[in-house]
Amino acid sequence: MKKTAIQIKEIDHVATATAELLPSETVLVTGIGNGMPLQVEERIPRGHKIALRDIAANEQICKYGEVIGVALAAIKAGHWVHVHNCRGAKGRRFDANPNENGGGYDEV
């Protein structure tokens, strides 16, 4: 059986791996992804997120059609998205942007 990763909403940058993904494998993006094949570029543990497309540094990362954090560096499609390259803006004492919607995020 082919390995799958679930994409929830069209605008999402990430899908959730339902099994451990290994480099050079192809994963099928299910859910809204309709089974689109995606090349895996690095090991991604089960339950973790794979980038569906290239994400620029400082770009907002979406899952569930909403912002879950900001990219700390550029992330290429097929790579692992987690705490090492995605940072939340919520609940920070000193660096949240007061003037933007949703407490530091732009409207998506």
Added chain:
Amino acid sequence: MKFKGYRRTDGSIGIRNHILVIPTVSCVNRVALDIATKTGAVTFMHPYGCTFDAVENTTTEDTFIGHGCHPNVGAVLVLSLGCETASAVRITDAIKATGKPVEMLVVQKQGGARATRDTGIETVERLRQQTPSEPQDDGDVSELIIALECGSSDAFSGLTANPAVGEAADVLVGAGGTVVLSEITEMVGAERVLWRRGKNDQIKQDLMKLIKEYEIELSMTTQDDSGVFISPGNIEGGLTTIEEKSLGCIYKAGTQPIVQIVKYGERPTEKGVVIMDTPGFDIASVTGKVAGGAHMVLFTTGKGTPTGSCIAPVLKISSNNETYRAMEDDIDLSAGDVLEGTKSLKQVGDEIVELVMQVANGKQGKSEYFNIQEFAIPNVSVVRKEVIHQKLAEQNDFRFQPS
């Protein structure tokens, strides 16, 4: 959707007919345990009942009262030590006002633990005779309050179990019922979605203010301002930020409008989707919603947990089939087939609704095998830090601004 229940004198309908022993202070926990063990009455063990923080004392009393007044409770024995700050008289009187049988015993006046136990056993037997033995009254799903909870979440909770419960919530609310979502900490990051869900501007504003208060609290919990508010287990499981966790959590409440926000342990007066102000600690959150009249709890879990409530069935729905198989004793239903592609969210949602109606009709939830269960009240005196709140809000006003 109908069920057979127990109509109470205050008009509410219960799905269980428990005799509840309330120890009003931790000092008499063992006496309550002894009585419950020997009679089949239900009770809970707790460390509360004596505090010099007025707000905390009131919250403690109100949570006990909420349990005593609960429709799943047919009669109550209030068990007091005699010198505690929680008022056994206030608790007894408030429960008595609903019209249900209630008696009070004071250990310091009854001759000690063992004498009180003996009198308590007789009292429970007498109370039991005053309640119906069979559920004979017709109830409708529109009279039910269903609490929504999650605990020990994993990366699949937000993809399977939570949205499946959301499907069930839509069916229950569509039939006139009420669902209660809580744990405001796990709404931080999901403001935009919740804002759209508010029935009117007042509810939208109140909810954003409440979430902001919890966000400020969260911001003070990290020494280094790291912004990490999810557990090591969450991160290992694949959750990256509180935003991601929250967005997955709120799926439990389906898609219908939010009609009311209630305080900790307060009973909703509106029907539909209700939000209760509770912290993110699942046991305190379940306790608050049960005190607020929830007949049962739909509890989603990634890794599995046995926790329950002594008066309300707490039904576990696992996010994956591995956890279901590993803890079948504790988990009532698995949403794991969604992950494996063999069932849709809607199908699992319908199974959850069917389970809710079966349990309303008396089917035992898996946590209900034992008559003494978990209980926790949030430490409100620690939560109240208005001065710090104010100062932080002034220097860093990250209030939610709707577009």
